[in-house]
Amino acid sequence: MERVSNMVSERPLVIFSRSNCGICHSVKSLIGGFGVHPTVYELDEISRGQEIEQTLARRLGNNPAVPAIFINGELVGGANEIMSLHLRGMLRPMLIRAGALWV
Structure with a gap:
């Protein structure tokens, strides 16, 4: 979990996703609709992405990891x-409040 903590600690909004995930695309579109530009990690495209996805799955419980x-x-x-x-x-x-969106 330390790796994930380091990846999210310096950004106001971080999304862990998979490039072929329709639900992930919907969430990114919703957030993008606010004019927000999140930091997105496509776990199927980065090194150690599978390890990060397993960590997220444990943290989220029975929910999908992304x-x-x-x-x-x-x-x-x-x-x-x-x-x-x-x-x-x-x-x-x-x-x-997070500083991801300016009014």
Whole structure:
């Protein structure tokens, strides 16, 4: 988990994804729709991506490992959590507080 912590600690918004994942694409499109440019790690395209994905799977429990979204270094969750935050009007304020989105 230390490697993941290092990857997310210096960025306001980090998404761990797979380049061929439709749900990941939807989450990235939703966030991009706010005008936010997250740091995205495509786990099928980086070294040790499979190891990182296994770490995320353990951390998320039974949920799929990707997408995994970190805001301000904290794991927010996967697609369900992001969509829920968006529908409740809470995602945009979180992104603003994290410094990922300027008003």
